[in-house]
Amino acid sequence: MLSPTQNIGSWGEKVAAWYLKKQGCLIIKTHFTNRFGEIDIIAKQNDEFVFVEVKTRSKLKHGLPEQAVDYRKQKRLKKVISAYLSLNQIEKFRIDIISISPNTSSKKLTIRHHKAVLNIF
Numbered sequence: 001m002l003s004p005t006q007n008i009g010s011w012g013e014k015v016a017a018w019y020l021k022k023q024g025c026l027i028i029k030t031h032f033t034n035r036f037g038e039i040d041i042i043a044k045q046n047d048e049f050v051f052v053e054v055k056t057r058s059k060l061k062h063g064l065p066e067q068a069v070d071y072r073k074q075k076r077l078k079k080v081i082s083a084y085l086s087l088n089q090i091e092k093f094r095i096d097i098i099s100i101s102p103n104t105s106s107k108k109l110t111i112r113h114h115k116a117v118l119n120i121f
Contacts, residue, residue, distance in 0.1 A: 012056025013040050016098040019111055025050060036079035049093040051081050053118075056100040065099035066114060074118055095119075 017027050025043040032039040041052040053073070055065030069077075081095065095118040103110040 008056050008058055009054070012100045013054045015056075015100055015109070015111070016052060016054040017041055019098065019113070020050075020052065023113075032080070032084065034080055034083050036083055037076040039077070039080050039084065042084070047092060049090050051077070051084075051093060051095045053077060053095070053097050054100070055097065058102065060101055060104075064112075065101050066097050066112065069097055069118070077118065 013030060017030060020027065020041065020043050023045070025045045027041065027043050028049070029042040030040065032042055039051050040054040041050075043050040043052060053069055055068050057065045077095065081093075084090070085093065094116040097114040097117055099110075099112045099114070101110050101112075102108075
């Protein structure tokens with residue numbers, strides 16, 4: 001049984017995958033896990049691999065979702081992605097953050113796609 005936070009996170013990852021497909025990405029893998037942690041979505045756009053961290057919030061009282069990608073999270077992502085890159089001999093890639101949150105004025109979702117925002121290598 002998933003907690004409410006896990007349910008929102010899982011839903012957000014599905015929304016992000018849908019969004020990426022609309023942007024022309026091919027979804028390679030979701031929930032890639034190794035001993036270092038997890039990558040939410042691995043996609044490919046043209047000849048470039050895209051590693052995506054998805055952050056979803058149902059309320060903004062604790063700030064924007066992307067603000068949760070702090071130094072510790074970046075450090076874990078670096079380890080997971082490094083292992084994936086070396087196993088699959090990938091050279092061309094970027095790391096994106098997709099944040100999903102409510103837009104209180106329009107009562108719709110706000111999807112923010114931050115491309116190539118993490119320079120952790």
